[in-house]
Amino acid sequence: MNQRALPTGATAPLPAQPQWELRQIVDELRTVRERWREGLASSQECGAREFPSRQHLRDIVAALCAALFPMRLGPLDLQQESEDFFVGHTLDTTLTNLHEQVRRELSYHARQHGLQQTVPIEQQALAIVQRFARALPRIRAQLDTDVQAAFHGDPAAHSVDEVLLCYPGILAIIHYRLAHSLHVLGAPLVARIIAEVAHSQTGIDIHPGAVIGSSFFIDHGTGVVIGETAIIGERVRIYQAVTLGAKRFPAGSDGVLKKGLARHPIVQDDVVIYAGATILGRVTIGQGSVIGGNVWLTRNVAPHSHVTQAQNHQEVPRESDAVLASYSHQT
Incomplete structure (x- = not known):
């Protein structure tokens, strides 16, 4: 059956399935949400979902991995002579998408804390992503030392390609190094989401605030x-x-754990x-x-x-x- 878009502000009718008692459940869920929001003194919701997206960040990191290691994590039909074009095109799209996710975090943070912005959030987000982009060659060079450490440190590794394609520790470290850069640059929520994407995929939980030197090897990793x-x-x-x-x-005088x-x-x-x-x-x-x-x-x-x-x-x-x-x- 074709579905037409609802007019702005319209509410979709609830399914006519009385066995679920949906009307009562929906009402009770609304009551619980309202009670929760009233209890948050700093809550300044704007009436729309304005947070970074886990799904979008998962896709962004996958694209960054492909740009960092195009002949290993890029598309199957990629040829070496077109590497630079692929990397440039991928980064252009991906950094633009990352800019939107960072902007969402900065907007959320400003709302939550009632901050008055002297520099527009759009410009702040742009500056963070520009600095992140400039750090990518350094991140790639550091990841090379991690891959080499895994290859030399594991007798079961037959090639650096196997390490890069198969080892969950390397996948977690790639996510960590990207996330740590964003954490340092001022996007800690985006960074934490990226770290949690790796955690869910590998069972390895590295907080992006940790400081980790080069040639880091996590064997097995779970x-x-x-x-x-x-x-x-x-x-x-x-x-x-x-x-x-x-x-x-340790907790403060209010009983809340110190950060x-x-x-x-x-x-x-x-x-x-x-x-x-x-x-x-x-x-x-x-x-x-x-x-x-x-x-x-x-x-x-x-x-x-x-x-x-x-x-x-x-x-x-x-x-x-x-x-x-x-x-x-x-x-």
């Missing part, structure tokens, strides 16, 4: 959690079900963390250390240590904790 304020150095390798989380969540505190671990360069390890709180794992499987840690670990599950035993070299303390202070 169940990995990396918190918002985690700092990870260069050439770090972690395995499935590793958690870099918070130990405690933005440094509450996640610092992992220095060349650290390996094996499957199932849980590291909580603002602790530092020293350079070159190995954390064994299923270890539970809530304390600092000196550089070049080996921590095992058995009684959480730590083999510590003679190097003093002064190096560790100095690093933590600088961070």
Whole structure:
């Protein structure tokens, strides 16, 4: 049956199916929504859906992946001689779409907080996406180190192409590096949605606020959690079900959890963390250390240590904790 568009402001008639009691359910749902909105002191709804779209951002990231790795993640019929045309055309469309999603976030944020804008939101969004676009070559170069780390760190990897096409850890890292750039540039909601798209696809949960160095390798990956304020150095390798989380969540006088505190671990360069390890709180794992499987840690670990599950035993070299303390202070 053909359906005609409803006039502006018209309400669609409810289906004539009395067994569902739809009229009563719809009324009750409206009452619940209104009660919720009245309870939000900062709510300034504009009468329309004005949030970034998860579906659109999923498509945007897929297009960015194709532009970053055209001969691997681009269209099947792409030829190398037309790479530049494809990348340019894809980025032109995709960055325009990303600009709209960032604009939606900035508009939502301004409404929620009652902000008076000295610079139009359209221009703010444009500046963020322009800076993001200029960062794409650097992001691609950093992703190359991640792909190489996965290839060299996994004996089951037969080529870098296999790593890029098949490894969930690499997919999660691509999403993370794009999301982290947007988070830093001032689009944290868009960044968080991108991170959650990767989380739903891979089972790897990396907050876009985390800081992660080059040559990062997540092997297998399912169940990995990396918190918002985690700092990870260069050439770090972690395995499935590793958690870099918070130990405690202090609340303010109003009972609401305090936001933005440094509450996640610092992992220095060349650290390996094996499957199932849980590291909580603002602790530092020293350079070159190995954390064994299923270890539970809530304390600092000196550089070049080996921590095992058995009684959480730590083999510590003679190097003093002064190096560790100095690093933590600088961070």
